Amino acid sequence: MNIWIFNHYARTPKQSGGTRHFELASYLVKKGCSVTIFASSFSHNKKEEMITYNSQRYQVEYIDGVKFVWLKTIPYKNSLKRIMNFISYSVNAYKVAMKDFKDEKVDLIIGSTVHPLAALAAYFVSKKLNAKFYFEERDLWPQTFIDFGKLKEKSLLSRVLFKVENFLYQKADKIIVLFNKATDYVVSKGVERDKVIYLPNGVNTGNHLDIKPSPEVDKIFREINNRFIVIYTGSHGIANHLKPILDLAKTTSKLDPSGKIHFLLVGNGPVKKDLIKGASDLNLKNISFADPVKKSDIPYLLSKADASYISIMDSPLYKWGFSMNKLYDYMAAGLPIFMYSNPAIVGEYSNLKGAIVSNDNVELAEQIVRLSNDSQMIEQMNRSLKVHVEENYSWNKLGQRFYNEFQLDKWGKYDSNKKTV
Structure with missing residues (x-):
């Protein structure tokens, strides 16, 4: 299986930050899958670029069998520039995937939200390449901001974000949630329960x-x-x-x-x-x-x-x-x-x-x-x-759970006798 993951802020163990997708990808590589992660090389924590690009738009790095495609994005130190960074990641991810990697046969593309634009880019690439699309909703956009008092529920921005969320729910073959009760949230939006995969964060x-x-x-x-x-x-x-x-x-x-x-x-x-x-x-x-x-x-x-x-x-x-x-x-x-x-x-x-x-x-x-x-x-x-x-919460258990879910989705069955790696 060839799997692509679009995660703006994906990181490796050698960096500070979340390594969720690296850990999941590492397990899948051990199972014989090929996994590519499209991520920005601009560090949110340090507010600095980690790679020297010259005239390049991206660089490829392999870490323990996992392929990272590091994308050049707009640097930022304030909120407005950060929004521009969101946009530049999503546009560059789409362009690089479609120009330089389109000849790969991709089975599954996962679009992960730290922001919805990354998931939208993943969906449009999956449609072009005829791959399955899984929407991973890590934060509930815009519900998180409404509950924290950052947005009003009836505001124009909230209404737009709810429409984007619903669009991704409808277009996704599966929806991945990280919170133990988030399945109920997704179902409350009119999605069938068996379309949702609960896959929390874990630890190696x-x-x-x-x-x-x-x-x-x-x-x-x-x-x-x-x-x-x-x-x-x-x-x-x-x-x-x-x-x-x-x-x-x-x-x-x-x-x-x-x-x-x-x-x-x-x-x-x-x-x-x-x-x-x-x-x-x-x-x-x-x-x-x-x-x-x-x-x-x-x-x-x-x-x-x-x-x-x-x-x-x-x-x-x-x-x-x-x-x-x-x-x-x-x-x-x-x-x-x-x-x-x-x-x-x-x-x-x-x-x-x-x-x-x-x-x-x-x-x-x-x-x-x-x-x-x-x-x-x-x-x-x-x-x-x-x-x-x-x-x-071990990645061995979670990785096997995800592997089984995708096998079941793609072929209608999985080998329950296969042990975890």
Whole structure:
């Protein structure tokens, strides 16, 4: 099978950012498939170009058998230029695919939304090349922005985006969703349930068994060795709801006068400067911030921590569930998870044996202090999380699930006796 994936922000393990499609593609390559990922080489995190193009429009790179077609797109630092970047990616992806790769026999093209234009480009290429088209709706456009208060439901832009979403639903052979309840959202729009594939984010559990030391990571921990580290990794954006961690650090410091417990936030994003200033204003000595690390360094980074943190905003959006890469990384590392959230919002995670969920920072602080003095409890949570992620979110399991779904869609059957790679 020859599969193309259109994902504006696809990344490799050597870069910081999401490696969802690289991990899926790696599994499919092991199953004998050929996989090409069309991605922009402009780094959203660093706001800089990763490749020198000269007069070229794209470059091809093979990583562990996965072919990346890196596309030149318009650089940006503000919202208007970012929209132009969206457009330039979609136009260039279509042009490059149709001009330089059109002679390939393609079985399936996946259009993934970080924005809808990428999925539209994938659809039009699939139509030209007579390939199946799968629409992967990672964020619910425009529902996400409506629920976050960024758009009004009846606005012109919302109406246009809802029409684009419906168009992609109707044209897709299958619809891939990442949230555990997002199938219900799609069905509520008039789509048949058996057209939807639930394929959450996952983790390559093998990476956490093959931990490679990193000088960059060692540098982060140099001044906080011998502490009980509660770590957060990933974007520092509005949707990540990180402001409560400042209050949690302050509350914990009162219960931990020795300063044994330390909070570490690794990543970047638009609210990072505000968080650093907030920590300084509160004179917090038990919290620090570090730059993003490449994805392949995440297992080593997490191996040096003792527990993990995540915050889920109390928003109507999460009634459809969520699928955050960092959660599965935490689980694979066996790090107890402290989750600041309304337990009713997070569903299954409120009952997860390796997680403590509360929207009360005093309760979370007390539990962190308790855990820091209970190695037996840490070990129990560690085992529970590793079993849970291996059974539900390993890329071996998810890759095989997707492979079976496509076989069933293309040929009406799949070989259930074939083992995962």
